[in-house]
Amino acid sequence: xxxxxxxxxxxxxxxxxxxxxxxxxxxxxxxxxxxxARKWKWRMRLAAPCFAAQVQGGxxxxxxxxxxxxxxxxxxxxxxxxxxxxxxxxxxxxYFHENQFAYPVQxxxxxxxxxxxxxxxxxxxxxxxxxxSQYNFSSFLEGCRGLLGKMPDMALPGWEERLRAKTTILHPxxxxxxxxxxxxxxxxxxxxxxxxxxxxxxxxxxxxFFAALFALQREGVPFRVIVAGESFLRQPKIFAEARIRxxxxxxxFGYVESRQDxxxxxxxxxxxxxxxxxxxxxxxxxxxxxxGCRPLLPNSLSYPELFPADFLxxxxxxxxxLRKCLRKTDSIDGRKLTDKFSWPSLREDYCRxxxxxxxxxxxxxxxxx
Numbered sequence: 363x364x365x366x367x368x369x370x371x372x373x374x375x376x377x378x379x380x381x382x383x384x385x386x387x388x389x390x391x392x393x394x395x396x397x398x399a400r401k402w403k404w405r406m407r408l409a410a411p412c413f414a415a416q417v418q419g420g421x422x423x424x425x426x427x428x429x430x431x432x433x434x435x436x437x438x439x440x441x442x443x444x445x446x447x448x449x450x451x452x453x454x455x456x457y458f459h460e461n462q463f464a465y466p467v468q469x470x471x472x473x474x475x476x477x478x479x480x481x482x483x484x485x486x487x488x489x490x491x492x493x494x495s496q497y498n499f500s501s502f503l504e505g506c507r508g509l510l511g512k513m514p515d516m517a518l519p520g521w522e523e524r525l526r527a528k529t530t531i532l533h534p535x536x537x538x539x540x541x542x543x544x545x546x547x548x549x550x551x552x553x554x555x556x557x558x559x560x561x562x563x564x565x566x567x568x569x570x571f572f573a574a575l576f577a578l579q580r581e582g583v584p585f586r587v588i589v590a591g592e593s594f595l596r597q598p599k600i601f602a603e604a605r606i607r608x609x610x611x612x613x614x615f616g617y618v619e620s621r622q623d624x625x626x627x628x629x630x631x632x633x634x635x636x637x638x639x640x641x642x643x644x645x646x647x648x649x650x651x652x653x654g655c656r657p658l659l660p661n662s663l664s665y666p667e668l669f670p671a672d673f674l675x676x677x678x679x680x681x682x683x684l685r686k687c688l689r690k691t692d693s694i695d696g697r698k699l700t701d702k703f704s705w706p707s708l709r710e711d712y713c714r715x716x717x718x719x720x721x722x723x724x725x726x727x728x729x730x731x
Contacts, residue, residue, distance in 0.1 A: 364390045364428045364718055371409035371435040374399020376459055376645060380534050384431075387535070387705045389718050395422055402435065406477055410437040414444035429453040429489075429716070434461070437480050439487035455716065456488040458498060459534070460642045463505020475509060482506050485525050492532040492715055495664040498642045499529060530715055534643060535708040538700065540621065541652045545629050545696070549654065553584040554688050555613060557631035557655055562593035562601055565640040572604045574635075574681045579611065583688060588614045588627050591646070628653035633687055636660060637680065644668055652700045658687050669699065 368384070370377055373396035385392055395413060397405060413436065416422035424430075424445075430452060432438065438454055445452075462477040481502065485491055493499035503522060510518055549555070556575070560566040578585060587608060593601070593616070605615055618624040634650035634657050641663040648668065651657050659665040661674035675683040701707055713720040 364716070365393070365426060366390050366716065367393045367395065367422070367424065367427050367430045369409075369413055369422075369430060369432045369436050369441075370394070370396045371405040371413075372399045372402060372433065373397060376534065376643075377433055377435075380457070380459070383535055383537060383705060384712070386537075387709055388712055388716065389720070390716065393423075393427075403477070405435045406437065406480055409435060410441035411444055414441055417445055417449060424449045424452060427452065429455055431455050431457065431716070434458055434481050434484050437484055439483040442487055453489040454487070455490040455492070456484055457532070458485075458491065458493045458502065461493075461498060461502040461505065463509070464498075464501035464640065464642070478505060478509060482509075482521075486521065489528065490715065491525065491529040493529060494532065494534050494643045496531050496667055497664040499531060530711075532711055532715060533703055533708060534645070535705040535712070536645065536648060536652075536700075536703055538649075538652050538697075538704055541625055541628065541649060542697070544622075544625050545653050549630070549632050549693070551586065551630070551632055553586050554633060555631045556585055556587045557590070557628070557634045557650055558588070559590040559628070559634065559646045559650060560636065560638065561591055562597040564598055565638065566591075567637040567639050568598050568604075569600050570637040570680060571635060572600050572608075574684055575604070575608060575611075577681055578684070578688075579608065583685070585611060585688065586613045587611050588631055589616070590614065590618050590624065590627060592617055625649075625653065628655065631655050633658060635680075635684070636665070638663060641665070648700055648703055651694070652696045654694065654696045656687060656690070656694050658684060668703070 368381055370381060373381070377399065381394070395416070397409065413422060417424055432454065434456060438456055442450055442454065458481075462481050493502065503525070506521070510521070558568070558571055562568065575585070575587060589601070589604070589612070605612070614627055618627065628650050631650065631653075632655065634647055634655040636644070636647055636657075636659045638660060643664050647657060647659065657669055657673045659669060659674050661671070661676050665674060710720060
């Protein structure tokens with residue numbers, strides 16, 4: 363059975379869920395070397411020499427390994443160069459959950475292109491690449507073109523062709539079993555129940571979402587709202603305003619600590635809305651749709667890859683399309699819409715990318731972490 367070392371300097375959130383899914387669903391023996399999901403800038407700059415030092419010191423064993431799997435939080439070019447010579451040709455596969463060209467910065471922060479250049483050198487130094495969406499890969503290439511176009515006195519011929527040749531688009535497989543266990547076939551809300559379950563940050567454009575709700579409120583349109591998602595110390599002021607102005611319409615407002623309680627909210631809602639200006643994939647939306655929510659999503663970013671045009675709205679057309687959705691009484695088949703993003707549907711694609719024997723039995727074969 364193939365032996366794979368996973369090096370993840372940012373083991374949390376979607377990165378952790380992705381790795382945990384690999385362990386449970388792929389026929390390989392995985393060895394994990396991870397760091398907690400914090401201080402991401404330090405991780406990108408110094409995880410490579412730290413893990414290379416572990417190889418040099420014997421704490422990270424590579425002598426009987428078939429390949430290394432990592433995320434772009436590991437600077438692959440630096441890591442490979444710092445490895446002992448015997449391990450520098452070991453295949454390294456990098457899975458891009460995000461890229462630093464299109465990743466949003468805080469409103470008042472200046473983008474540090476060092477991290478984007480690290481993404482580029484990581485891609486060039488990796489043997490195989492996978493991006494979680496076509497949008498992620500396209501925005502990565504666009505960012506590279508723009509940055510390299512400013513490069514003085516040097517050239518990097520053929521870089522895009524080399525990257526395209528070793529890149530695969532692989533959606534991150536989702537485990538829907540918890541949602542399926544709680545989901546029922548029918549909603550029974552006396553008024554349409556709308557859902558927001560995104561990060562409380564500016565790139566999710568909450569101002570547009572709440573502006574639409576304020577307009578419906580003024581028009582006397584009946585609805586209720588659930589506002590979930592992760593919040594931080596720095597958050598858009600619109601959330602505090604919305605909590606006051608929509609007080610009589612709110613079913614829930616705030617982060618949900620319990621996974622079971624969160625899923626229960628998804629199974630109650632009728633409509634999941636996104637107003638995102640940025641989204642590399644869309645796990646929160648997919649989970650809500652799996653639970654039976656009708657999606658209303660921008661016709662941009664990763665969403666056209668995930669859903670038919672019937673569920674997408676054009677720019678500046680949210681409010682009229684939302685009004686139409688509130689008049690719909692038919693239910694959607696959330697499982698049919700999301701089955702292709704599940705582990706049973708995507709397992710074979712991952713086996714091919716990693717070169718695994720697909721006939722082997724799966725299971726969590728973690729040796730240590």
